Amino acid sequence: MAKVRTKDLVDKFNLELVHGEEGLHRPIVTSDISRPGLEMAGFFTYYPADRLQLLGKTELSFLENISADQRKERLEKLCTDETPGIVVSRDLIVPEELIEASRKTGVPIMRSSVTTTRLSSRITNYLESRLAPMTAIHGVLVDIYGVGVLITGSSGVGKSETALELVKRGHRLVADDSVEIRQEQEDTLVGSAPELIQHLLEIRGLGIINVMTLFGAGAIRNYKKISLVINLELWDSKKVYDRLGLEEDRMRIIDTDVTKLTIPVRPGRNLAVIIEVASMNFRLKRMGMNAAQQFSERLTHVIEDETEHDLF
Structure with missing residues (x-):
């Protein structure tokens, strides 16, 4: 058609x-x-x-x-x-x-x-x-401090619940469950919600809620450029997770590569706060301030100083 x-x-x-x-x-x-x-x-x-x-x-x-x-x-x-x-x-x-x-x-x-x-x-x-190329991805899209964050993960991992907490903290929901993504330019991905589920959020045990009705017009957006992908996965004790943030994974959507972070989920972790901080840290990196890189440089200087001290 x-x-x-x-x-x-x-x-x-x-x-x-x-x-x-x-x-x-x-x-x-x-x-x-x-x-x-x-x-x-x-x-x-x-x-x-x-x-x-x-x-x-x-x-x-x-x-x-x-x-x-x-x-x-x-x-x-x-x-x-x-x-x-x-x-x-x-x-x-x-x-x-x-x-x-x-x-x-x-x-x-x-x-x-x-x-x-x-x-x-x-x-x-x-x-x-x-006429832009389009695709649909299972996940949640939220505008956090001006950063379009696509939250992905297996069914039941807690994506919608995390989005609800983010909305309560003042951020804006774009789409839940299914995110329609179109590539408007070579490196620009814009996500929106299918018309049928626009402004709706599904919470297991609670059902479907209308975010705009509950939290007001300021809690939703119709579309947002996707800048960051955060994948939620159940904690795997056998897997080694990045603890410094020096490595940057990428996820390809249509023809565009987007920065991707993997956050392990287990009881006691406040995912909303972690994703909120990840968004702020992503903005800082785009402004040229990389805390992990600064720590790595400090560590290198300390090791070099210790090496010189041992030599003399």
Whole structure:
């Protein structure tokens, strides 16, 4: 099923449909927009027919200066069976030849009062967001001190209970149980909740609670950039856990690597406080302050001083 159709653009940007209503359900498969300047000059060898076509003052002014036959021929080539639509900006007059070509192929012809550059930017941003690669991960996403923390772990390990404690401590819930993640840019992952479970939190033995109703609008967020992954796992006495924090594990989500920490769970550990501190420490590291690295350097200096003292 197509993520975006031409009708979505008409509704989102309040575009005027000039002709081609039967083509409004054509899928848009790429966020790239074409301004067919070379095509207006007759060069169709590399015409990207699957892109949304945007005609501005430059393209339409050029069309006025060529013969009627050339104009008809080129506008007919512009309208193909796979072209999702053609948008005319600045409320400019739509050429009659373009409307006639639309009648033959069913390509929607739309018009907007917005300037060409601004319209291109708005539509591109919208399409990039809607067409971004997506995945879903079982976990909880919380905004802690401005850091988007994705809490993962096996079922029943305590993710939702930890999220509830974090919300009580003033942080904001984004999603519980299932986190929908889209990659908006090469290194930007944005998480949100499926509409069905938005603002809801499931606590075993208690049931489903509405976080916004209980704690207010300040306790929730609709989406958040994911910066840190914290994996909760039951304490394994045979496993050696990192005690200094010098090693940094990474988790790949779609095409992006995100810093990952593993926190062992056992009775008596306050997971909410630990995750809260982990988020603050992550922010400090991004600011260039690494406590583990500083300790390692101090230790190295002490060892070097002791070695020199023994030599002399």
